[in-house]
Amino acid sequence: MSEVLFPLDQSDLSFTASGGSTVRRTILPSGVRVLTEQMPGAQSVSISFSVAVGSRDETDGHFGSTHFLEHLLFKGTKKRSALEIAVAFDSVGGSSNASTGKEHTSYYARVQDSALPLAVDVIGDMLASSLIDPKEFENERTVILEELAMNDDDPQDVAHEAFAEAVLGSHALGRPIGGTNETITAVTRDAVWEHYQANYRPQDLVIAAAGGVEHSELIKLVEAVLSQAGWDLTKDTQPVERRLLHPAEISRGSKLKVIKRPIAQANVLVGLPGLVADDHRRYAMGILNTVLGGGMSSRMFQEIREKRGLAYSVYSFNQGYSDAAYFGLYAGCSPAKTAEVTGLMISEFEKIATDGIRLDELDLAKGNISGSLALKYESTMARMNRLISAEIVNGEFFDLDDSLKHVNSVTLADVQSLAQDLVSRERSIVAVGDLDDAVFSEFI
DSSP states (O other): OOOEEOOTTOOEEEEEOGGGOEEEEEEOTTSOEEEEEEOTTOOEEEEEEEESOOGGGOOTTOTTHHHHHHHHTTSBBSSOBHHHHHHHHHTTTOEEEEEEOSSOEEEEEEEEGGGHHHHHHHHHHHHHSBOOOHHHHHHHHHHHHHHHHHHHTOHHHHHHHHHHHHHHTTSGGGSOTTOOHHHHHHOOHHHHHHHHHHHOSGGGEEEEEEESOOHHHHHHHHHHHHHHTTOOOSSOOOOOOOOOOSOOOOOOSOSEEEEEOOOSSEEEEEEEEOOOTTOTTHHHHHHHHHHHHSSTTSHHIIIIIIITOOEEEEEEEEEEOSSOEEEEEEEEEOGGGHHHHHHHHHHHHHHHHHHOOOHHHHHHHHHHHHHHHHHHTTSHHHHHHHHHIIIIIISEEOOHHHHHHHHHTOOHHHHHHHHHHHHTSOOEEEEEESOOGGGGGGGO
16 A cells, blocks of 8 residues: 555545554544554554644743643543542553653553443543642642652763753754753643643544554544533534644754763763654665664674673664654763763764665665564554554554555665765764763864
């Protein structure tokens, strides 16, 4: 099959994906979007309720609201206490959680297929009729501050948070997802309530399920729970428009940021603006990333860890969003070896831009990515997330076979050309550890 578009003005779609699964998508008159992938033989189902609002969408006075809501929606509704929400999933051996991203927020569960009505009822109730109780709000403020403190104790987390801001500067995607001590302390219950009312509406809601799910039955369950929660599903409303998928102008935040910590290991990130979510070169990026720092056979791992024993953890990554992205190289090493390790990471990256990669490396990377994708999509959760991405991010469904075709079409020249482009972009270095700025003087 070829890629399938998900236009916002087409209310019903149905097609067969690789492996014989059936994908269906319906836009209800209210603007609620329901997507399913019915997998033959699956006896479990993953279900999510998502809205296309993330930390990047927060404005003055509302910073931290997105992360706050992720916590608060588990704290009680008009008909369930926080304990009853937890007991509901425990009673059927299921799992539930939520995630706040920079561009969307999801509340999800994985349950036995027979427990899908319960999962829909609980998550739908949480999302549509949360109390956001003032007392629970203050309790959860303390919990979130503890979560931020925990993250601040992890130097690798600190490095990655600082890295996004260093590369993306003042762009909203450079802000931390979870907020900061200052924003979480300052935000009010009224501000979070306003954020909730403005972004948790029928036209914002995307419901995705994969596994043992029947599409028409899911629609009935969804309509029932949202109506019971008081949402007006009778008013004809168009779904909210998707974000524009177009690279923004990025001004680097800083070329060097060293966060001094009296710890035994230095955490170093070297990076630059990467490829946004719909860049046609993202398949070449997958190959480049795999060859450079994507696993134990990668160049960085072999050169820095295996040959020289300079680091335990070393890898590369690309994180793409709708209009901005970052590509990075990471290593954790002794402070005394930081300059050497930083130089090696940059050198391996630049070698690909200068000399390209070998045919055996290209073949290995294609096999690695193809196998990883095939294994990944054995999971109902992965297929559910694919539906969310298709609806919220790309507006296009990429089947496994389509993705493999794109991966296998990447050439040696594609990878080298991409590396040359990336190397030419403004570079940032972020480090956390017992270090001085002078360690990086030759790289900036």
